[in-house]
Amino acid sequence: MSQAETAEVLKERGNDSFRKGNVTVAAQQYTSALQAVQSTTTDDDRLLSATLLSNRAMCKLKLSESPSQNPGELLNDCLDDCTTALGEHLDKLKATSDSTNSLRGKILYRRARANVSLAMNGASTVDREERHLGDATRDLMQLLTFDPKNKDAAKLLNVVRSTHSKMGGGLGRNKISRSLDFLRAVVDGKGPPGEINGEKIDSLKCLRILQGSLAEDVSSSAEDIGRRGGVPLLVGVVHRGIPDESDEVTCRIAALHILSACCSHDPFILKYAGRESLPPNILTRVVEEEASQSVNAQGGSTDVAVAAMALLVRLIVHWDHRQVVRTFSPKIYEDGTIDRTAKFEEQLVEVDISTICRVAIAAFSWNTQSTSDCKNDGRAPRAALDLISAWTASDLDALDAASDACYAPSDPSKKGSAKRATTHRINQDDIRSMKPRQVAAHKKREADFHRANAQRSMQHVSAFCSEDTGGLDAMLSCAVSTEDHRLRREIGLQIGRMMTLFEEDDDVKKLAAPALGCRNWKVGKEDDSEEEGVSSLTIEELDEEKGEGIYDTNDLKTQMKRGQLTASLLAGKPDVGTWSLKHGWSDGSGVAELKELIASDFPIAMSIASEIVSSASSVESSRPLLATLVSEGTLDDLLIHPDADVRSGAASCAAKIGLASKALSSDDSQVMGLLDVAIELLELEVDASIAPGANESSSKTESTSMDRGIEVMAYLASKTFVKEKIVNGYRPKGSPSERKTALARLVDIACEPNSGDTQMAFGIAGIFNLLAVSIETLRKEAFIGKEITKEQYDQLQSLGKTEEEKDADAAKDDNEGDTPKAVTDRIQKLANANVPRAFVKLLEGATSSATQDKLLEAMGRMATEPSVRGLMIQQGCLTTCLQLDRGEKPNEEEKKLLRRARSCVAKLLVTTNPGILTVSQRLGSVGPLLKLVKDNDALDLMHFEALLSLTNLAGFDDETKNRVVAQKGVPILSYAMFSDHERVRQAATE
Secondary structure (H helix, E strand, C coil): CCHHHHHHHHHHHHHHHHHCCCHHHHHHHHHHHHHHCCCCCCHHHHHHHHHHHHHHHHHHHHHCCCCCCCHHHHHHHHHHHHHHHHHHHHHHCCCCCHHHHHHHHHHHHHHHHHHHHHHHCCCCCHHHHHHHHHHHHHHHHHHHHHCCCCHHHHHHHHHHHHHHHHHCCCCCHHHHHHHHHHHHHHHCCCCCCEEECCEEECHHHHHHHHHHHHHHCHHHHHHHHHHCCHHHHHHHHHHHCCCCCCCHHHHHHHHHHHHHHHCCCHHHHHHHCCCCCCCHHHHHHHHHHHHHHHHCCCCCCHHHHHHHHHHHHHHHHHHHHHHHHHHHCCCECCCCCECCCCCCCCCCCCCCHHHHHHHHHHHHCHHHHCCHHHHCCCHHHHHHHHHHHHHCCCCHHHHHHHHHHHHCCCCHHHCCCCCCHHHHCCCHHHHHHCCHHHHHHHHHHHHHHHHHHHHHHHHHHHHHHCCCCCHHHHHHHHHHHCCCHHHHHHHHHHHHHHHCCCCCHHHHHHHHHHHHCCCCCCCCCCCCHHHHHHHCCCHHHHHHHHCCCCCCHHHHHHHHHHHHHHHHHHHHCHHHHHHHHHHHHHHHCHHHHHHHHHHCCCHHHHHHHHHHHHHHCCCHHHHHHHHHHHHCCHHHHHHCCCCHHHHHHHHHHHHHHHHHCHHHHCCHHHHHHHHHHHHHHHHHHHHHHHCCCCCHHHHHHHHHHHHHHHHHHHHHCCCHHHHHHHHCCCCCCCCCCCCCCHHHHHHHHHCCCCHHHCCHHHHHHHHHHHHCCCHHHHHHHHCCCCCCCHHHHHHHHHCCCCHHHHHHHHHHHHHHCCCHHHHHHHHHHHHHCCHHHHHHHHHHHCCCHHHHHHHHHHHHHHHCCHHHHHHHHHCCHHHHHHHHCCCCCCCHHHHHHHHHHHHHHHHHHCCCCHHHCCHHHHHHCHHHHHHHHHCCCCCHHHHHHHHHHHHHHHCCCHHHHHHHHHCCHHHHHHHHCCCCCHHHHHHHHC
């Protein structure tokens, strides 16, 4: 008998003893069962252990009611069992279900009962009673979130609240009330340091007590702080500080953090944080004063300003989400009419435009006018970027992203815990349950909301970027003043995102024209040969006027700002970016001034120029404008620059232009030169990480360079000979023997912590994807879903070719060498280089659906090769794909990802011996495979592979067959027997 079977037998004996009233014996049998479960590596083992601990906790709870027992010790044992069951077992489950939620509910309820009993047994101090009642409240509130109809939990919660009331004011009343009273006395100048519960205390300790109370229970503590007048008191601390306090800055930061934590609780804002009690103009003055002190070298605190902006973001996000609730909460009746009787008592006051503009401009001045000590402190500008991003959120997804940003800096675990705005979006399941008129009414309401929100966001951007306000100029000034390359790119991307809010290109041109130095934004609508002649003014002519190598600093700064704006437009609005480079930048002198930036030899100017050429080379209409840079060798000046960020942008440009040009793309030596540059950029990150004393700014620079290195390699990996070089351990000539190969370095980057949540993850996934596929396969896939096949298309193309052209094409295909055998060899080398492990690591941290999709696609390509399937399973690919299978209702995007993950499972298990799988892997694969067979949107090939895998698994043992039956697999297989595809019908019958 196995250990798990022994534990199950002992558990059943314990259950039987408990039913008969032998509680002590039952507890002993549960303990013996726990000892039998020595390993908890699988979900089944964790679930069994959690169940045994829950049952034993119930026994201890029951025994504590006996007068002959020591209730305190038994109740504490009950708490320990419940906490272990949750933290060590249930929280580590890779998949959840209704049964696990039911068990979680029982454990939370039993722990709450134990805490309530400990609070009421009379042996605890006041603080311990409050702590036990607070713990009970949290457990019951958590239980009621996923089981709101639990009457026992609701009844016990009423008991807890009643007990709080009898204690005189609720959870933490003593600590919160006394802390606020002490702070109020100190701020009013009436109180020296005092005591709380016999402990000497000062202002900062009072604030720390409030922070601790909020960390324990934000809802109750925030309510208590608000009810006791804490908001105006804390605002006073933020604005005026605390008299005679030696650590005044820390106190102000703590007060802002307390207000921000309270404002994460919506009812608090509605009741206590209105415009009168928490005026945004106070926060504006705080940021402006700190910025002014920093500029004047008087010690302005970046932390205070950042905390103030974080609080503003909370207020903005709250206002946006309340607007969503007001819009989508009213019921839609079957006839399509909307319930207009719903009333919202709260008065929503939006943070005014001038407040946001003043705060953001003040924050961007940190990197523009500050002293050298603050010059490269990017925290204030980054906080301003978060503020602008939340303020200009134009749709439900953007609102959720802004909401996540509120939590990420302080508590990543709470990211995404707030109610999602996107839950109001209608999905296919909703459509099936609604009447046609209801669907039409909901879609109209959603479209009206998006239209109004987009219009409001455009008004915000227009106001901020106008010449009178100066917001766009402040962002550009910050970008051209900082030495932090990553901050410069973040500012550029934010400008690009703001411009994408405008549907009409003319609106963007009008907005950007003053900053570009363009007197007529309409120029370029009709190409004029005379204008093009002016645009092509050569760098030599300009040098004659200025003198070689001599540049006016102010003129150069203006050029840098215009160049930075052009780069942002190329990224956000490519057509407008091309117009800027050709016509808008300095009235058509964009290319000439771009050459001046490159010739300036000023690092920031050359970095901006590098960003321009990298972005412009991605836009087909702007590539011809860069032709002179290539022909004159100007681009080479960037490629040989000592700054890695400058080199990386130029290399990215050269790769894109080279692949777009037949002449350049056929030059193998030039392609290999670009590959060497890309590999060098990847190695810079290693050198920075091991270099002693490497500062934060340099690491950010090299991280940017690594992004670009991966981008360049992703472009080059489309060529067959580059694929072969990478998988065969290529190193640049002259590299030391200890340097890792290009493939090994890519795997190392992918396996670094949190690598999946970085910009480079998608690029790495794309490289691995290209390495595992042939050009012929990609061409065939391009015709899937089309009315013509790839073979038919080739036949049509050949009709218009001569025999010589046909022979040349055949010779070209032979020389390409991307044969099925070559692909098989590459896949085997990828598997031996631990690329499957890289897939697993990237998927574990990936938050972008595009990255997840690309990784699963690459994993599926590798799984087509039978010889590597076992190795892929050993490196965790199967387990990772099974973990992606969600139990709740997925949206359309998630369905696509699930389809890819299930297809990977099917490919991996077609020929794999089920005996090498763990029980949880073998049984856990049945459900996803059956869902794939049932998926009408899946391809016939996916159905076929899933059915073959099911046949393979079901032939192993009766346990797997029973799982297929239990998962209602027989009707699904019967349905597949009537497929339109003959092979699918045969596989289903087998």
